[in-house]
Amino acid sequence: MSHNPITELTCQLIHYFARFQDRAEEEREHVYTRYGELLHYHNESIVQFGDLSIAASRINWACFCQRRGLQLRHLDQQMIPDEEAVQLILEKSKEWIFPLASVTKLRKERYALRFQRAPIVAHVIGNIMQLGELYGKPQKLEFAPDTTVSLVLHEQFLDVEAPPGNSKEMHKFRARQLFMIVSRLLKYTNMHPVEPEDQTDETLVISIDSNNHARRPTQPDIVDGDPGNPVRQEVRLVCGPVVESHKKAATTLDSLSYMNIRSNDMLLIAMHRHGVRDCPQGEGFQDLMRRLGFAAVIVDLFEVRHSSCASLVSNGLGSSKGANYILYNSARLETLLRTFNGKVETGVYGPLPPLESVDLSTLEEDLDWHLIYGYLLHFPEMIESVLLQFREGHVGVHILVRYIVGLASTFSRYYRNKQILVQHRANLMPVLHARVYLVKAVRQVLNLSLALLGIEPVNYM
Template structure:
């Protein structure tokens, strides 16, 4: 049973099935990642296509042998002539998303492009209908279906105590936040989580620990293997020695950094006039700390930010674009109330084909469609004690960056003219979808979005 709500999973299975046949008991093969065999793009879509596939039969033979599939190809090249390409296009009409074109971009790969309208309609409708449930796996029902193995996630007892006055050492704070983030990711992906007392023989036990702790053994189940999820140290930016900051002092430091940025952007007086400004700075400080600690792999050292050293765009950039989304939608709503615009029609009455230009397409196909895939990708090596939280952070930064470029290049709130309204309404729905996905991604990290900055 495929519980995934990730359309790319189904699409990949359909594409693979065109070139190879699955064995009858194909659950394991279908759950496999396909690496360089199939490469989905989110940048440079004009030149590279929406996705590309390996052109050589050798690549496909190796993959099929590894996963027990039977290759259908008899020629040395995957698509040797125009007829084979036409057959692929014809077959794709039965897929979740049909192909529009197939082109060989260089000797090793074919570039495939989709018909855009079906994907745009599917993605925006799914996000705006399902909301925070977009991309989540379906619930498991006790209907006789074979359930996947259970998982027990634990946090080393040294870090499980509640913080008193935010005095926890920063590396311990990082370990606890890793545990909480993994819990949220597992809940999103609907893993079958069990408490320690409910473990069975097939339960995977994952213990979040710091890299300087001795290996943990299970008292209750001495023979059970425990997978250690190691959380690396937190380091100073110049000497790369262990940071001596507590979580509370580092949050205060980063909150002050956010305050200085806000004052530089808006001025001291404007900042002082804003309601709940101090609370906002605290939230920004917390967000900055989370991004600082998890923009790198959790098993490696994270670097604190002092005097501008040790960070990239970070939380301020992400949340500035979060606030920009809210401001856009708030302004549109105010204009509707003022009678400037008509109320937003239902999405089924919107001509979404106006969103087919390159920036619209990159946002929808490259980022909104792929959000469930990103979440799934963070968990694929959980049995090895790895959770790719850094990929989620990178996704959020890239999504914020692309939306920033979109905002600069597109005039969303256009003048009230009949011929411009279809574009405005379609883009308002796109902005709503971006906000929904960005907020969902931030929530997985434990970061609250902001209404203004």
């Protein structure tokens, strides 16, 4: 099965309605990453809009097919015109990577498609448990198969007087953090980072730039080689300015001062909303404060596109919900697993059985489904979408940040509505074991996502 099942499922669905005009094209591997209004994979309002919704009108599909060199298989004005057509697609979907359970008509000329949940639940939990840190790792990227990459940060963004990992000027700090995030993303893909001195004509050079004034263009710079030699391409990723929220002018705060401000903000929010655990004012407390502050700063700087203006949070303006939710739910995950392991050690629970002997059917309810289908299944697809626009001078770090916030918020809702560590009764043990595996899967994906941003998870809050 593909490391990115969403891509495979998209191809199967599109090819159900359309075929290639040129038979030779059928032999090639095609990836559909930009399909606009044609397909919507949902991670919210799944009960209302389905797991996936598709355009019902032939017009939408005809426009897409014209751009892609495809031809629709039938002439009906509606893509699934009657009950017979519904049964046909349900039967055909049995051959797909994930079979459908139902197809219904929505308002606004769309169909809602719902999948059989059991195969997806088993696939997601099984893959995460088996692959661990390799889950979601791209095997092949359409824009850069087997490409060597050289990542360059200009020396003007290095501040030797600043503490490690910091820069006195916020726009320089943002550029340095983008450099480090891109470096981690490249290591997570099949691309091969090389040192500047090892560049070849085929090497994709990615340079990190910064702009503390009016936005400069972020289009890639094409560097021509000598006649007869291959063209080397250099992509310039530009960080937009960092401004004060109340006056929209470039900030005069240095990164260390801002991190201290955000650490204090996060602590106050944790105390007021969640009752932060008492902790001695020692090394452990200081480490927690550092992680809280750094997470808040990264979210502030990258919840918008890196090329856009980032506004600092000051004087109570703005929101810390994103970073706060992320690390608070990171702590929840660790606490749940620590509590479960403690009860196993004291004999309250038996050991967690192997996954293959666990009944995962208890994870097919709506709240479980929001986590598994809406977020965990889509992690590989999200990683590829972050990298998709490299050659256009963009990298979607904001997509990764929003994914993490959404995952943490969804788990928070799950935690409030589900009793994960159930009472020790024989009939409840299958539920307990399935939910513990789900918690382990969420923790694995959350920690993978945080690691790409350089954010460390926390054990308590």
